[in-house]
Amino acid sequence: MHTFPEHLLQGHANFMAGRYMREKDRIRDLASEGQNPSTMIIACCDSRAAPEMIFDSGPGELFVLRNVANLVPTYQPDGGQHGTSAGIEFAVKALAIENIVVMGHGRCGGIKAALAPNQAPLDAGDFIGKWMAMLGELPGQLGKNGLMTQAERQTALERISIRNSLxxxxxxxxxxxxxxxxxxxxxGAWFDISTGELWIMDAKSGDFQRPNI
Amino acid sequence: MHTFPEHLLQGHANFMAGRYMREKDRIRDLASEGQNPSTMIIACCDSRAAPEMIFDSGPGELFVLRNVANLVPTYQPDGGQHGTSAGIEFAVKALAIENIVVMGHGRCGGIKAALAPNQAPLDAGDFIGKWMAMLGELPGQLGKNGLMTQAERQTALERISIRNSLxxxxxxxxxxxxxxxxxxxxxGAWFDISTGELWIMDAKSGDFQRPNI
Amino acid sequence: MHTFPEHLLQGHANFMAGRYMREKDRIRDLASEGQNPSTMIIACCDSRAAPEMIFDSGPGELFVLRNVANLVPTYQPDGGQHGTSAGIEFAVKALAIENIVVMGHGRCGGIKAALAPNQAPLDAGDFIGKWMAMLGELPGQLGKNGLMTQAERQTALERISIRNSLxxxxxxxxxxxxxxxxxxxxxGAWFDISTGELWIMDAKSGDFQRPNI
Amino acid sequence: MHTFPEHLLQGHANFMAGRYMREKDRIRDLASEGQNPSTMIIACCDSRAAPEMIFDSGPGELFVLRNVANLVPTYQPDGGQHGTSAGIEFAVKALAIENIVVMGHGRCGGIKAALAPNQAPLDAGDFIGKWMAMLGELPGQLGKNGLMTQAERQTALERISIRNSLxxxxxxxxxxxxxxxxxxxxxGAWFDISTGELWIMDAKSGDFQRPNI
Structure with a gap:
């Protein structure tokens, strides 16, 4: 007997009958020959921002690390257990990845917590606050409260944070x-979870723009 | 001008023309009302093991944290930046998640590194080794080399590690x-990247079994 | 008067009315011309793992030796009465067999006894313990108890034992x-008595894999 | 890549699509609850004499040991590796079996070798001769050569051997x-591989007779 969520079992049955049946040979090859993705995506855990959905990608295409608010720490070879750095090291050293995309998204709960650190239910936590503190002074430098709207402040910090991670x-x-x-x-990329739009960071200016496609 | 990978831009155009068009209303509601997933998945970065593919899930369904080898550390409220713990805290405290699934998978590069820590190209790295050291004594307790095949040792450790994370x-x-x-x-769950099969951990015995569906 | 089990008599009547009637000519030819199977199977006595069922095979197809836990001893021409070696000799020398399959199976009682040799009701026996001792040091080399589950240890030893027999x-x-x-x-082959699946040993790596059929 | 015999793979696919699909629930129950057969059959390896075929039996019904010529040695608790005795011990002590059937059959190659020990290709072997020597003086006591036909001598010894095993x-x-x-x-039972008939031994007289069904 198990208590495994029924919706996951049903979803997996759909996968087997659908994509797996259609792409069986390719999936088996990927298993025996090993993965060889050209792109790593560092994304958020948010249930509305799955990279595979946003980029309509199949098995073997994207090496995906997901943490709260898609943050990348600085290089700290201090012997600590840095999960994100381990993922980056694996992608670059073992997989020889060619692209790393830091992808943020709108209405990010982690960024929201960074802007309002004393709000329930996360104020009493041990980890989120400390994790978002990786942004350091950035939230405090955002300008006087009430100047930009809450939504504008949030979008701004989401993008500032992507540039910081890069x-x-x-x-x-x-x-x-x-x-x-x-x-x-x-x-850098930023996904609008409402309109579905993808905004791409201009490497020079740091601005986020809709791609011309 | 940008250098954003063309395959990602094309994939995103597919998403907009496909899923987004079909599920526009639901996606917009999810954006304005906030995500409310009932399940968190802690999975690996591996490009062949995306939870959304495996469970054929849509936007808003799964809160997904992905790190190398889907490891969960112990509770260490020491003020350090624990990305995985931050994700867990967010899922449990902010989202009141009802299920946490630790999902491992076959041929996991992180587990492989844990079994052969002195092998190039990861031997000289700063993070993977330290990250996989979270498994502590477990790899060394696996029994005499050459008894089980390399693949069997790896599957064994993949499952031992899931039980350890739980x-x-x-x-x-x-x-x-x-x-x-x-x-x-x-x-606990383990995904066979070759056959597409999902193995579910029995809560009592810790064994992994094919679900009876 | 006889006490012969009624279920066997009824089963035999079914055989006569069914398969025998349908395949009478072939069965009679096999009797007069002699058996000429191309394959020997060394299997376990377990009532759930009959090779003829698993391979849906008919009369004349499989030369089948069955002992506890499908063990093969080393070549010991010491004049002792080696039943398994006699079967192998007959298959190879008298029948010029082309394939020998050592087929283990899940939840094997003999392997279980090898892992827990001091457990009732077999601890006091004269033969099972000695028979399973053919595995020598292998059970003790399996790694620390409690690391793999009981079921995982058993599956591991079932497969290790097949490689040992080969x-x-x-x-x-x-x-x-x-x-x-x-x-x-x-x-080498391993039969899952629960799912009905057959796992085939890769000759090079020794791994057991589902056949791609 | 594997070289596993194609006819076995095809046969197994037939099993999965046929019997396994029809009896899935029962087979899974047998796996989880353990086997509980009431009958052990000691039979020959001969490809034409599979007990499951002869008794039209399904999974879980028969605990089957098969060696060359279905011989049972005497009780020899000498510390040697007696495979047949190990099977008997397991059936009686671990499974509490209620019936043991020693089933011989016509045109048995092992019995033939016992009657003509110096004939190629088995004369030079290390095991068959020694194994059949379990019959001791019996072959030599069969009466003068040329008295009974070869076929009569063989059937006679097949039945004598069954009584000896009992x-x-x-x-x-x-x-x-x-x-x-x-x-x-x-x-005791004797199977005619040509006519499909089963002959049952009368417990008192030792005669083999067709059952009245």
């Missing part, structure tokens, strides 16, 4: 080196 | 409490 | 020779 | 005891 990625020596050698590209 | 989840005081009160269920 | 088969000089000459193939 | 079974102390207590019945 800066932090470049503190990893091998990432800086590979990027300089033209072997690794770093990208 | 044990670690229960060191979070609020998780132990909610589970005891019947308000939160913890599950 | 190694032992190769200690028979004529088997090694015929295999080298490409005239005899050795195979 | 005598040997009774040298196992617990078998003698259980039989005396009416808790275990011993039976």
């Amino acid at each position: 800066r932090n990625l470049r503190t990893f020596p091998y990432i800086a080196e590979l990027e300089k050698a033209g072997k690794l590209l770093l990208h | 044990r670690n989840l229960r060191t979070f005081p609020y998780i132990a409490e909610l589970e005891k009160a019947g308000k939160l269920l913890l599950h | 190694r032992n088969l190769r200690t028979f000089p004529y088997i090694a020779e015929l295999e080298k000459a490409g005239k005899l193939l050795l195979h | 005598r040997n079974l009774r040298t196992f102390p617990y078998i003698a005891e259980l039989e005396k207590a009416g808790k275990l019945l011993l039976h």
Whole structure:
């Protein structure tokens, strides 16, 4: 007897009857030959922002790390257990990934907590606050409260945080080196969970823009 | 000009023309009313093991944390930046999630590294080794080398690690409490990236079994 | 008067009215011309793992030796009465068999006894313990108790034992020779008595895998 | 890649689509609750004499040991590896079987070898000759050559050997005891591989007769 959620079992049966049946040979090849994705996505845990859905991607395409608010810490080889850094190291060193995309999204709960750190139910927690503190002074530098609306402040910090994560990625020596050698590209993206739109960061200006497609 | 990967842009255009068009109303509601998933999945970054694919799930259904080898640390409220613990805290405290699934998978690169820690290209890294060291003595207790095949040792450790993560989840005081009160269920699952099969952990014995569906 | 089990008599009547009637000519030919099976199966006595059922095979197809836990001893031409070796010798020398399959199965009582040798009701026996001792050091090398579940330890040993039997088969000089000459193939297989699935051993790695059919 | 015999893979696919689909629930119950057969059959490896075929039996019904010529040795608790005795011990002690059937059959290759021990290809072997020597003086006591035909001598020895095995079974102390207590019945049977007929041994006279059904 198990208590495994019925909706997951039904979903898996759909997968088996659908995608798996259609792509069986490719999936089996991926298993025996190993994964070889060209892109890593660092995304948020949010249930509305799954990279595979947003990019309509199939098995083997995206190496995906998901944490709260898609944050990347600076390079800290201090012997601590850095899960995000471990994922980045695996992607770059073991998989020789060519692109890393830091993808934020609208109405992000982690960013919201960073803007209102003393609000229930997370104020008493041990981890979220500390995790979002990775943004350091950034939330406090956002300008006087009441100037931008709450929604504007949030969108602003979501994008500021993506640029911050990209800066932090470049503190990893091998990432800086590979990027300089033209072997690794770093990208920022922001997904609007309401309109479905994808906004891409301009590498030079740091602005987020709708792609011309 | 941008260098954003073309395959991602094309994939996103597919999403907009497909799923987004079909589910527009639901996606917009999810954005304005907030996410309310009942299930958190802790999964691996592996490109072949996306929870949304495996469970054929749509936007709003799964709160997904992905790190290397789907590890959960013990509860360590030491002020450090614990990304996985932050995700768990967010799921339980902010979203009042009802199920947490720790989902491992076959041929996991992180588990492989834990079994052969001195192998290139990860031997010289700063993070993977330390991250997988979360498994502590477990890899070394696996029995004599050459008895089980490499693949069997790996599957064994993948499952041992899932049980270990579930044990670690229960060191979070609020998780132990909610589970005891019947308000939160913890599950283990293992995905065969080759056959597409899902194996579910029996809560009592810890064995992984094919669901009877 | 006889006390012969009624269910066997009824079963035999079914055989006569069914298969025998349908395949009478072939069965009579097999009797007069002699058996000429191309495959020997070394299987367990377990009532749930009959090779003829598992392979849906008819009369004349499989030369089947069944002992507890489908064990094969090493070549020991010491003048002792080695029943399994006699069966192998008959298959290879008298029947010129082309395939030998060592087929284990899940939840094997003999393997269970090897893992827990001091448990009733077999602890006081004269033969099972000694028979399973053919596995030598293997059960003790399986790694720390409590790491893998009981069921996982058992499956691991079931498969380790199959590989051990295949190694032992190769200690028979004529088997090694015929295999080298490409005239005899050795195979490992493992039957899941619950799901009905057959797992086939990869000759190179020793791994057990679902066949791609 | 594997070289597993195609006819076995096809046969197994037939099993899965046929019997397994029809009896899935019962087979799964047998797996989880354990086997509980009431009858052990000691039979020959011959490909034309599978007990499950002869008795049209399903999974869980028969605990089947098969060796060359369905021989049972005497009780020899000498620490040697007696495979047949291990099977008997398991059936009686672990499964509390109620019936043991020693089933011989016509045109048995092992019995033929016992009657012509110096004939190729088995004369030079290490095991068959020694195994059939379990019959001791019996073949030599069969009467002068040329008196009975070869076929008559063979059928005679096949039946003599069954009675000998039943005598040997009774040298196992617990078998003698259980039989005396009416808790275990011993039976002899002989299967005609040509006509499909089953001949049952009369417990008193030792004669083989067609059952009245």
